[in-house]
Amino acid sequence: MRLLLLWILNAVALLAVTYLLPTIQVSGFGTALVAALVLGFINTLVRPVLALLTLPITVLTLGIFYLVLNGFLFWLASALLPGFHVEGFVSAMVGAILYGVIAWALSALIPNKKG
Secondary structure, eight states, X not given: OHHHHXXXXXXXXXXXXXXXXXXXXXXXXXXXXXXXXXXXXXXXXXXXXXXXXXXXHHHHTTTTHHHHHHHHHXXXXXXXXXTEEEOOHHHHHHHHHHXXXXXXXXXXXXXXXXX
């Protein structure tokens, strides 16, 4: 149940990013749900491999390159999905940062029942 709620909150976070940045567009809530799912898969499967491959660059730039990697993956998701459009790479970087912050803030509202 918690996973389903997190998925919906990530879609809401993506819609919030579209309201904050006019260069990022999502055609509807259904598209936002699919985009949140694709972003989750990309972040789970592709990001660790790319983070490992770009580790020397990330170390040289003191971690700043990781923001570029996040923007690239956000832009990749928009390239894969019709109805989810990011106009440029800078918009993708800013959108990825905003998406991460908003999704984190929304997920912090869900109580974590452990024990």
